[in-house]
Amino acid sequence: MSSPIEFFSNVEKDSWVHRMDPRVKIIMVICLGSLPLLFSDPIYLLGWFVFFAILLWSAKIDIKPIIALFYGALIMVFVYIMYGTFLAYPPEVVALAHFVWRWGPLVATDIGFFNGLILGSRLLILLMPVVLVIATTEPSQLAKGFMKMGMPIVISFILLATLRFLPLVFEVAARVMEAQRVRGLNYKTFKERINNFKFLLLPLFINTLRQSRTLGLAVESKGFGARKWNEFYRDFAMHQTDWSVLAGLAVFVIAVVFVRFGLNLGWTAIYRP
Amino acid sequence: MTTAAAKKVGAVEGIFKMLTAVDLITVVVFAALFRILFMVYKMAEIIFPWNHPAWYFFCMLCLAPAVMIVRKPGATFLFTVSWLAINFFFQGEIPLWWIGAATIPLIPELYMYMRSKQMGGPKVAFTSLKELIIYGLIYTLLAYSTNMLLIIYALGNPMPRMLFWPVGLLALVIGTVGTYLGWLVGKRISGLIG
Numbered sequence: 001m002s003s004p005i006e007f008f009s010n011v012e013k014d015s016w017v018h019r020m021d022p023r024v025k026i027i028m029v030i031c032l033g034s035l036p037l038l039f040s041d042p043i044y045l046l047g048w049f050v051f052f053a054i055l056l057w058s059a060k061i062d063i064k065p066i067i068a069l070f071y072g073a074l075i076m077v078f079v080y081i082m083y084g085t086f087l088a089y090p091p092e093v094v095a096l097a098h099f100v101w102r103w104g105p106l107v108a109t110d111i112g113f114f115n116g117l118i119l120g121s122r123l124l125i126l127l128m129p130v131v132l133v134i135a136t137t138e139p140s141q142l143a144k145g146f147m148k149m150g151m152p153i154v155i156s157f158i159l160l161a162t163l164r165f166l167p168l169v170f171e172v173a174a175r176v177m178e179a180q181r182v183r184g185l186n187y188k189t190f191k192e193r194i195n196n197f198k199f200l201l202l203p204l205f206i207n208t209l210r211q212s213r214t215l216g217l218a219v220e221s222k223g224f225g226a227r228k229w230n231e232f233y234r235d236f237a238m239h240q241t242d243w244s245v246l247a248g249l250a251v252f253v254i255a256v257v258f259v260r261f262g263l264n265l266g267w268t269a270i271y272r273p
Numbered sequence: 274m275t276t277a278a279a280k281k282v283g284a285v286e287g288i289f290k291m292l293t294a295v296d297l298i299t300v301v302v303f304a305a306l307f308r309i310l311f312m313v314y315k316m317a318e319i320i321f322p323w324n325h326p327a328w329y330f331f332c333m334l335c336l337a338p339a340v341m342i343v344r345k346p347g348a349t350f351l352f353t354v355s356w357l358a359i360n361f362f363f364q365g366e367i368p369l370w371w372i373g374a375a376t377i378p379l380i381p382e383l384y385m386y387m388r389s390k391q392m393g394g395p396k397v398a399f400t401s402l403k404e405l406i407i408y409g410l411i412y413t414l415l416a417y418s419t420n421m422l423l424i425i426y427a428l429g430n431p432m433p434r435m436l437f438w439p440v441g442l443l444a445l446v447i448g449t450v451g452t453y454l455g456w457l458v459g460k461r462i463s464g465l466i467g
Binding site: 029030033034037040072075076078079080083084087088112115116119122123126127130134139142154155157158159161162163165166168169170173201202204205206208209210212213215216217219220224 | 292293296298299300301302304306308309319338347358359362427428429430432433458462465
């Protein structure tokens, strides 16, 4: 996981995506983060990739600080390709392959390789709209957006508290490990890390809880949950541009669904074992 | 709370009205701890799907003490929402997953609610190792099924389907070990924080 500071390095920039209302962004991520699943044709997937790349570029997003986000997805793409390539396909599918390589019980085919590549790249493509939204929006703004869309105060509070406490847990873990190092515990090798993990766990749990529950008491004393939390110090409202983006998004979704199901385009056979 | 102010609280929020801010923060902290321990699972992604049992181990290790301390309906749901939020903000979770994941805690919540009523109070039910293990098994089973349905059918992962059952079985066993260790941790923490 990348450091939260690095992760939010794109939030302060100014672009049309940055200026968009958080509610529009939430709707956008739900639509754009699901639509590519309808497609499996490599040409169409490439189209989605280019489309999202243009969106990321137009939002002036610097990928470097958030590149760690893509590492996990890249490992999964590799796993998809490996499974796809060496999967035991039925003989009629293997017969269609132009390239077949046998090594003991393993049979690799070009069909399997492309199968894995298509499915894996789709995973990577699905991540791109999510990155577009989270890299251009302050998490507190997203939480406010959820609240304005009618999410209960408890869940919105959870969203905000989560962002507040993640760095705290990191901080406490570092402090406990430092204190343990002073007392002679080592965390240098992998084996030492595993063996000493049990000594870290309980102090980490207790110290984090002790620090955070004080905040809970402070929030409680201010009458948390007594009334609706719908007034914000920095409020936001939907503008003309937001409505236009929303309308454009609706047209785009209808067009994509029509292309996929009305014209029956964008789908190629994915071979199943 | 005044009557007028109480009326302003929405019907959905009423479900969570038993939870105080301290409870919410306790749940959030355990979800954050889970998400940090979850990095072990992420590091082992190359051996997919055999890294999956680690997910359930750390999840139950953090969820069991969280519900033992809070002991109120809604805690499991909010724990799930909390780690989903972390996943979304720091990892870029696919929205499709939210729908599935949000349904995972419903049956475990219902089970503990029923057992609390039968056993004479949440304190007895949430501190009983047997109940926690059953609760953990239900949560692990539902989480594993939801995870795999998304991975195999929605995302089309070409992993051999025959691995579904052995990995699932291992996840249940490892998840139970996580629940047991979580119960031990929960007992210690409850005693220390009061």
